[in-house]
Amino acid sequence: MIARRIGVALSAILLLLVATGDRLAPNAASEQFHDSAWAPPMPLHASGGGLFAHPLALTDRLSRTFGEDTSRRIDVDLFSDGRLVSTPEDASAPLFLLGADALGRDILARVAGAARWSLGVAIAGSLLAIAVGALLGALAAGGGRAADRLVVATSTGLATLPVVYIVLALRAAMPLVMTPGQVFLALVLLFGLVGWPMTAWGVRGILQRERALDYADAARAAGASRLRLMFVHLLPATSGFLVTQFLILVPGFLISEVTLSFLGLGFPEPTPSWGTMLQDASNVRVIADAPWMLAPAAAIALTSIALHLAAGARQDPLTVFSRAR
Amino acid sequence: MTALLVFRRVAAALLFVALVSTSALILARRAPGDYTDTLRAARVPADAIERERRRLYLDRSLPDLSRIWLTGLVQLDLGTSYRFARPVTSLLAERAPRTVGLVASAIALAFVIGILWGTWLVQGRPLVRMLLSGAATLVLSVPSIVILFALMLLAVRSGWLAQGAHGVVTPLLGVTALLLPAAGALARLHAEALAEAVGAPWATASSARGVARRVLVWKLGMRVAATRVTSVMPLVAANIFGASLLVEVVTGWAGLGRLMLDALVARDIFLVAGCTAAIAGAVAALGLVSDVLVNLLDPRIAAHEAAK
Numbered sequence: 001m002i003a004r005r006i007g008v009a010l011s012a013i014l015l016l017l018v019a020t021g022d023r024l025a026p027n028a029a030s031e032q033f034h035d036s037a038w039a040p041p042m043p044l045h046a047s048g049g050g051l052f053a054h055p056l057a058l059t060d061r062l063s064r065t066f067g068e069d070t071s072r073r074i075d076v077d078l079f080s081d082g083r084l085v086s087t088p089e090d091a092s093a094p095l096f097l098l099g100a101d102a103l104g105r106d107i108l109a110r111v112a113g114a115a116r117w118s119l120g121v122a123i124a125g126s127l128l129a130i131a132v133g134a135l136l137g138a139l140a141a142g143g144g145r146a147a148d149r150l151v152v153a154t155s156t157g158l159a160t161l162p163v164v165y166i167v168l169a170l171r172a173a174m175p176l177v178m179t180p181g182q183v184f185l186a187l188v189l190l191f192g193l194v195g196w197p198m199t200a201w202g203v204r205g206i207l208q209r210e211r212a213l214d215y216a217d218a219a220r221a222a223g224a225s226r227l228r229l230m231f232v233h234l235l236p237a238t239s240g241f242l243v244t245q246f247l248i249l250v251p252g253f254l255i256s257e258v259t260l261s262f263l264g265l266g267f268p269e270p271t272p273s274w275g276t277m278l279q280d281a282s283n284v285r286v287i288a289d290a291p292w293m294l295a296p297a298a299a300i301a302l303t304s305i306a307l308h309l310a311a312g313a314r315q316d317p318l319t320v321f322s323r324a325r
Numbered sequence: 326m327t328a329l330l331v332f333r334r335v336a337a338a339l340l341f342v343a344l345v346s347t348s349a350l351i352l353a354r355r356a357p358g359d360y361t362d363t364l365r366a367a368r369v370p371a372d373a374i375e376r377e378r379r380r381l382y383l384d385r386s387l388p389d390l391s392r393i394w395l396t397g398l399v400q401l402d403l404g405t406s407y408r409f410a411r412p413v414t415s416l417l418a419e420r421a422p423r424t425v426g427l428v429a430s431a432i433a434l435a436f437v438i439g440i441l442w443g444t445w446l447v448q449g450r451p452l453v454r455m456l457l458s459g460a461a462t463l464v465l466s467v468p469s470i471v472i473l474f475a476l477m478l479l480a481v482r483s484g485w486l487a488q489g490a491h492g493v494v495t496p497l498l499g500v501t502a503l504l505l506p507a508a509g510a511l512a513r514l515h516a517e518a519l520a521e522a523v524g525a526p527w528a529t530a531s532s533a534r535g536v537a538r539r540v541l542v543w544k545l546g547m548r549v550a551a552t553r554v555t556s557v558m559p560l561v562a563a564n565i566f567g568a569s570l571l572v573e574v575v576t577g578w579a580g581l582g583r584l585m586l587d588a589l590v591a592r593d594i595f596l597v598a599g600c601t602a603a604i605a606g607a608v609a610a611l612g613l614v615s616d617v618l619v620n621l622l623d624p625r626i627a628a629h630e631a632a633k
């Protein structure tokens with residue numbers, strides 16, 4: 001139970017992150033500071049009730065080693081200037097709490113800004129997949145034998161194929177170069193198209209069980225039409241299941257987005273996304289010299305754990321496999 | 326499982342492969358742009374491009390193309406890849422075993438580790454059980470790609486990756502990253518099934534007759550619980566297969582994932598269809614194996630299906 005509460009709290013923080021985007025960080029996600037390429041995270045110091053950091057100066061240009069310049073300091077403000085963390089206008093150097101990438105961009109700003117794209121597309125796609133699944137599940141349960149067989153056969157075929165490959169093939173069938181907005185829309189539609197089978201199965205099962213209960217008979221006796229019975233009386237019984245499904249689908253689609261962006265078929269540069277950021281980190285040299293580049297991996301792990309905890313430890317372990325990876 | 330049932334399943338699997346691969350072919354052909362676009366960009370004369378299009382079957386209609394593909398599929402002749410200028414079958418013969426090796430070892434290890442983990446989860450002391458359950462929840466919710474990056478960081482820090490051991494260490498990291506989430510999920514699933522089995526009335530009766538706890542758990546309960554784990558095999562396989570795409574690309578493992586990506590981007594339609602057929606075939610074969618295993622483990626299912 002405690003685990004579940006932690007999960008819900010973490011998920012709420014993540015939603016906030018989607019809402020705030022890079023306003024969490026002192027710099028904009030796309031701003032480049034060329035002197036600070038590959039700068040490591042700056043340690044924060046506290047004195048007299050205020051936080052500050054020392055700017056990092058290049059001590060060796062060749063090996064790109066940085067040292068703290070203790071003669072100067074950057075004051076750090078919280079909750080001002082419309083940002084969670086900010087530095088004064090006249091700060092002598094940019095603040096990098098999570099380090100900088102090859103172009104001198106703030107990793108914290110990019111991880112936070114990417115949440116909006118990566119997590120946003122996963123959330124929107126999951127909502128669509130749940131809606132499609134609920135509709136098709138209801139159709140299978142209440143629409144006669146032929147509809148039932150069709151839905152079950154399609155979902156069985158779809159569920160046994162690796163979702164990432166289907167999404168990859170469908171995405172590659174679109175124009176290879178698209179704007180971030182188009183990519184967002186395309187991915188949401190694709191996720192809705194391939195993510196519904198498990199939801200449809202579950203909804204079908206629940207509806208078939210509920211339909212045999214007394215309250216359904218009562219509604220029928222009171223003259224409820226088949227549609228009304230299905231959508232007004234029976235479908236609410238699936239709400240708990242749908243919430244769990246949603247929480248399980250989001251991390252799955254997050255990985256689909258990460259995979260596509262990593263392979264260059266997702267969000268294009270300079271739009272920050274966890275997938276494109278991981279691509280920058282995917283080489284042994286970078287991992288050895290600049291491990292802070294792995295920050296998006298940590299963000300993905302945290303999101304996934306938070307949502308799984310929120311879905312509850314008592315979830316049917318089978319649903320774990322509906323993750324669309 | 327009767328011969329008729331097996332035959333029906335095999336036929337359904339073949340139909341599935343044909344259907345999915347043909348859809349992929351049509352999808353790749355319908356995609357904007359085709360392979361000869363590069364020729365046009367290189368200012369090759371129009372009649373030469375036309376000849377090339379005819380040679381590559383790009384002038385055929387979609388039904389025509391599907392017929393060519395399906396007759397080829399029956400004869401195991403999958404056409405020629407434009408991009409690699411080689412028969413698709415020879416490319417698949419080279420790449421598919423690498424992916425199947427990676428994925429199959431991850432699946433097999435995930436089952437072995439998951440079942441042992443789950444059994445220990447049921448058998449252990451309270452503290453051990455809590456730790457094991459927490460660990461299972463943790464690994465099942467962390468995606469393979471994140472585990473892979475964590476392992477790579479660990480390997481780089483400890484120096485395993487430094488001394489030319491790349492060829493051995495990297496695939497090992499890949500398999501580990503692929504199997505861990507599945508093993509965690511299987512551990513939970515198996516623990517639940519096993520706990521249910523050893524808590525059933527027949528188990529209590531066996532205990533009362535003097536059957537040792539060890540026999541009850543490891544032999545009798547295991548057999549009852551095994552159907553649950555075996556029946557999710559196709560889903561586990563689909564998950565590991567999906568995750569293997571990115572793991573292959575990151576670790577530089579030249580398998581089906583990379584090939585499929587290259588084919589898709591190059592609009593290499595027969596190679597796209599070939600890769601899809603290989604993936605769908607592997608998935609369908611695993612589904613078949615799991616069906617047969619479940620039927621062997623639990624004869625009631627076969628009886629039930631025969632009665633239908």
